[in-house]
Amino acid sequence: MVVKMPGFLLQHEVTVERHLGSSAYGPxxxxxxxxxxxxxxxxxxxxxxDGSDITSSSTFRAPLDVPAIPPESRVTLPDGDKTTVIAALRHDGGALPTPTCWEVQLR
Incomplete structure (x- = not known):
């Protein structure tokens, strides 16, 4: 039984630009x-x-139907601040009545 994130929890919108790799001109x-x-x-x-400690300024949780967001992706927060993704972690509640979601940690 998969418990989806309830719609009433999705109170914010962020803009994500997924990191696709590097080129001769940069990311x-x-x-x-x-x-x-x-x-x-x-x-x-x-x-x-890489196992190092990093200070995270924000975290957002999104439903699992959002495609994976790779590290170094750019994120624009609701207030217009721009940041990057440290990691996106998949949370699966299994048989527990907890929402299954992405936890995306931001710089």
Whole structure:
């Protein structure tokens, strides 16, 4: 039984430009996509892909039907601030009555 994120929790919208890799001219990004989510702006320390500690300024949670958001993707917050993705973690509640969602940690 998969419990989806209830619509009433999706109170915010962020704009995501997925990181597509690098080119001779720098990083490449996909077209901007608006994602409905639950945004939490709180500073905390998270572990980066290389195992180092990184300070995260914000985290948002989005339904799993949102395609995966790779690290280094660009995100524009509702207030216009721009940041990048540290990691996107998939939360699966299994048989528990907890929402299954993405947790996206931002710089």
């Amino acid at each position: 490449k990004f996909g077209a901007p996509v608006v994602v409905r989510c639950l945004l939490e702006q709180q500073t905390r320390v998270v572990v980066g892909q």
